Amino acid sequence: xxxxxxxxxxxxxxxxxxxxxxxxxxxxxxxxxxxxxxxxxxxxxxxxxxxxxxxxxxxxxxxxxxxxxxxxxxxxxxxxxxxxxxxxxxxxxxxxxxxxxxxxxxxxxxxxxxxxxxxxxxxxxxxxxxxxxxxxxxxxxxxxxxxxxxxxxxxxxxxxxxxxxxxxxxxxxxxxxxxxxxxxxxxx
Amino acid sequence: xxxxxxxxxxxxxxxxxxxxxxxxxxxxxxxxxxxxxxxxxxxxxxxxxxxxxxxxxxxxxxxxxxxxxxxxxxxxxxxxxxxxxxxxxxxxxxxxxxxxxxxxxxxxxxxxxxxxxxxxxxxxxxxxxxxxxxxxxxxxxxxxxxxxxxxxxxxxxxxxxxxxxxxxxxxxxxxxxxxxxxxxxxxxxxxxxxxxxxxxxxxxxxxxxxxxxxxxxxxxxxxxxxxxxxxxxxxxxxxxxxxxxxxxxxxxxxxxxxxxxxxxxxxxxxxxxxxxxxxxxxxxxxxxxxxxxxxxxxxxxxxxxx
Numbered sequence: 001x002x003x004x005x006x007x008x009x010x011x012x013x014x015x016x017x018x019x020x021x022x023x024x025x026x027x028x029x030x031x032x033x034x035x036x037x038x039x040x041x042x043x044x045x046x047x048x049x050x051x052x053x054x055x056x057x058x059x060x061x062x063x064x065x066x067x068x069x070x071x072x073x074x075x076x077x078x079x080x081x082x083x084x085x086x087x088x089x090x091x092x093x094x095x096x097x098x099x100x101x102x103x104x105x106x107x108x109x110x111x112x113x114x115x116x117x118x119x120x121x122x123x124x125x126x127x128x129x130x131x132x133x134x135x136x137x138x139x140x141x142x143x144x145x146x147x148x149x150x151x152x153x154x155x156x157x158x159x160x161x162x163x164x165x166x167x168x169x170x171x172x173x174x175x176x177x178x179x180x181x182x183x184x185x186x187x188x
Numbered sequence: 189x190x191x192x193x194x195x196x197x198x199x200x201x202x203x204x205x206x207x208x209x210x211x212x213x214x215x216x217x218x219x220x221x222x223x224x225x226x227x228x229x230x231x232x233x234x235x236x237x238x239x240x241x242x243x244x245x246x247x248x249x250x251x252x253x254x255x256x257x258x259x260x261x262x263x264x265x266x267x268x269x270x271x272x273x274x275x276x277x278x279x280x281x282x283x284x285x286x287x288x289x290x291x292x293x294x295x296x297x298x299x300x301x302x303x304x305x306x307x308x309x310x311x312x313x314x315x316x317x318x319x320x321x322x323x324x325x326x327x328x329x330x331x332x333x334x335x336x337x338x339x340x341x342x343x344x345x346x347x348x349x350x351x352x353x354x355x356x357x358x359x360x361x362x363x364x365x366x367x368x369x370x371x372x373x374x375x376x377x378x379x380x381x382x383x384x385x386x387x388x389x390x391x392x393x394x395x396x397x398x399x400x401x402x403x404x405x406x407x408x409x410x411x412x413x414x415x416x417x418x419x420x421x422x423x424x425x426x427x428x429x430x431x432x433x434x435x436x437x438x439x440x441x442x443x444x445x446x447x448x449x450x451x452x453x454x455x456x457x458x459x460x461x462x463x464x465x466x467x468x469x470x471x472x473x474x475x476x477x478x479x480x481x482x483x484x485x486x487x488x489x490x491x492x493x494x
Contacts, residue, residue, distance in 0.1 A: 065221040163302035
C-alpha cells in the first residue's frame with residue numbers, strides 16, 4: 001500500500017490525538033524505514049525486529065503529547081526507535097549483529113567523501129570489509145556513522161535523535177571516522 | 189517482484205493492524221500533556237534550586253576567604269602548606285561541585301536541554317551561583333551558613349572558630365579576645381578570650397596607634413609573650429595589637445568596631461588596613477623592649493617568657 005496521504009507528519013499527529021485511527025497512517029509511513037534502521041543498529045532476528053517495531057509504535061502513541069513541535073516528527077520517532085533498540089540490547093545482554101553489506105552504496109559514499117583515494121580504491125571493491133570494520137566499532141561511533149551515512153541525517157537531526165549537543169555530534173563523527181580508518185587498516 | 193511487493197504490503201498491514209489492535213485491546217491512550225509539561229518545569233525548578241544552593245555555598249566560601257588570616261599565616265600556622273590545608277573550606281568546595289553537577293544533569297534532561305553544550309551549562313549555572321552568592325554574602329548569609337549552621341555540621345570547623353583557636357595560644361605569644369577595661373596610666377588593659385578566660389595585658393611596648401585601636405575595636409588580637417607567675421599565667425606582655433574584624437557578617441548587627449566613628453575622627457587613609465600594620469622591621473628594634481624586640485608580627489615568635 002503506497003502512502004497516498006499528503007498530510008505532514010505533524011498534521012497526522014494532531015489528527016491522531018483527536019481520533020486514534022489516523023495513527024495507522026504514521027505506522028504505514030515509518031514501518032519500512034524503522035525496520036531498516038533497527039537492522040542497521042544490529043538487530044538480526046525477524047521476531048525481535050517485529051517485537052521492537054511494535055514497542056516503538058506503542059511508545060510513540062503513548063507519548064504523542066510529548067512530541068515537541070520544534071523537532072521534526074521523523075527525528076522524534078527515530079529517537080524512540082534508537083532508545084528502544086538500545087534497551088533491547090541491554091535487556092537481552094546482546095551484542096549488535098547487523099550486516100551492512102546490502103548498504104553498499106552508502107558505504108561507498110562514506111569512503112569516497114571521507115578517506116583518501118588510496119584507501120577508497122582498495123576498499124571500494126569490498127563493502128563486506130567495511131561492514132566488518134563498522135561492526136567492530138563501539139556503539140556510540142557506529143550509531144552516529146549509521147545516522148550520517150546510511151540514514152542520511154544532518155547534524156541537527158542526529159543531535160535530536162541521540163540527544164547530544166551538535167558540537168558533541170561533530171566530535172563523535174570525527175572520532176568515528178578515525179576509528180573506522182584504524183579498524184580498516186587492522187583488518188587488512 | 190509483484191509477489192514480493194504483495195508480501196511486503198501484507199506485512200505492513202499486519203504490523204499496522206497488530207499495533208492498532210493492541211491499542212484497542214489494552215485501552216491505550218496517549219499520556220496527558222500536562223504530565224510532560226510538569227516534568228519539564230519540575231526539572232527547570234530543580235535546576236534553579238541547584239543554582240540557589242550553589243549560591244548559598246558560594247556565600248559561605250566568600251565568607252571563609254574574606255576572614256582567613258592571609259596576613260598572619262606565617263605567624264599563626266607556620267607555613268603556607270599548613271595554612272592551606274588547615275583553612276581550606278573543603279566542605280563548601282565539595283558541595284559547590286555537587287550542586288554544579290546536579291544543575292548540569294537536571295537542565296540537560298529538560299525538553300531541549302540536551303542541545304546545550306556542557307561548558308555553557310556549567311558556566312551559566314556557576315555564574316548564577318557566583319552572582320547569587322555575592323548578593324547573599326553581602327546580606328550576611330555566608331556568615332549564617334559557615335558560622336551558625338556550619339557549627340553543627342560534622343567534620344567542619346567554621347572559619348571564625350578556626351581563627352579563634354589558632355589565635356588563642358598564649359604559649360606561642362598569641363591571644364585574641366574582647367577588651368574589657370583600659371588603664372592608660374599603668375599601661376595595662378583587661379582582655380577576656382572567647383573561651384572566657386580573663387587576662388591582664390601589659391602594654392608598655394605598644395605605640396600610640398596601638399592604644400588608639402584598643403578603645404575603638406571591641407575585639408583585638410595580640411602578639412607578645414605570656415608572663416609566668418608561679419604556676420599560673422594570666423598576664424600577657426603585648427608587643428603588637430591588631431583589630432579582630434569579621435567581614436561579611438549580618439548587616440545591621442552591632443559592629444565589633446565603630447568603623448564610621450574612627451573614619452570621622454581621623455583623615456581618610458590614616459586608618460586604612462595598612463595603617464594597622466607595624467612600621468618596617470628596621471625601626472622596631474629601637475622602639476621595643478628587650479623582650480618585644482625578638483618578636484616578629486609575621487614570622488614565628490621567639491618566646492622568652494620571664
